[in-house]
Amino acid sequence: MAHRRLRGVTKLNCCHSVVIISADVQTATLDSSLEGVDQGETLVLDAAKRLGFDEDALHEIGVSVRECLVNAVAHGNRYHGRKKVHLNVSEEKDRLAIEIADEGPGFEPDSVPDPLGEDNLLRQSGRGLLMIRAFMDEFSVTRREPAGTLVRMVKLRKAE
Numbered sequence: 001m002a003h004r005r006l007r008g009v010t011k012l013n014c015c016h017s018v019v020i021i022s023a024d025v026q027t028a029t030l031d032s033s034l035e036g037v038d039q040g041e042t043l044v045l046d047a048a049k050r051l052g053f054d055e056d057a058l059h060e061i062g063v064s065v066r067e068c069l070v071n072a073v074a075h076g077n078r079y080h081g082r083k084k085v086h087l088n089v090s091e092e093k094d095r096l097a098i099e100i101a102d103e104g105p106g107f108e109p110d111s112v113p114d115p116l117g118e119d120n121l122l123r124q125s126g127r128g129l130l131m132i133r134a135f136m137d138e139f140s141v142t143r144r145e146p147a148g149t150l151v152r153m154v155k156l157r158k159a160e
Contacts (some may be wrong), residue, residue: 015119028126032081040069044089048061054158061098064135064153064155067128068128068151068153076106077103083101085103099141101150106144106149137154138154
């Protein structure tokens with residue numbers, strides 16, 4: 001990973017992705033690949049560690065972000081080489097806000113079958129959304145115009 005400092009902003013060039021880091025907001029444009037998923041997960045977990053999240057919370061954040069990024073790459077962008085995944089991470093004193101957007105056709109989360117339903121217990125779909133909802137304190141899905149999906153997740157840091 002190459003680091004470059006420009007007027008108070010650090011640019012990291014990593015595997016065709018560019019990450020811009022300021023004091024408490026980070027933005028990344030990631031390739032639609034599993035390598036891009038790894039880069040995004042690392043970026044978010046580094047931010048969570050700086051905020052002092054405990055090991056359990058770090059695990060929950062990591063699982064949620066990875067599931068969301070994989071969904072963006074696989075289901076949203078369908079591994080299309082020219083489509084990107086956009087990641088925004090905002091660090092505040094007691095919360096970590098994460099936004100993940102793809103450039104795919106979009107989807108409605110209510111159309112995903114309930115993985116706990118008797119007919120769906122052996123199906124793979126929906127489990128990632130179930131885990132994200134369980135692990136994160138806030139979760140929303142919005143359609144982007146002209147195309148794509150924006151997922152917003154927030155994890156609150158518990159007082160010790």
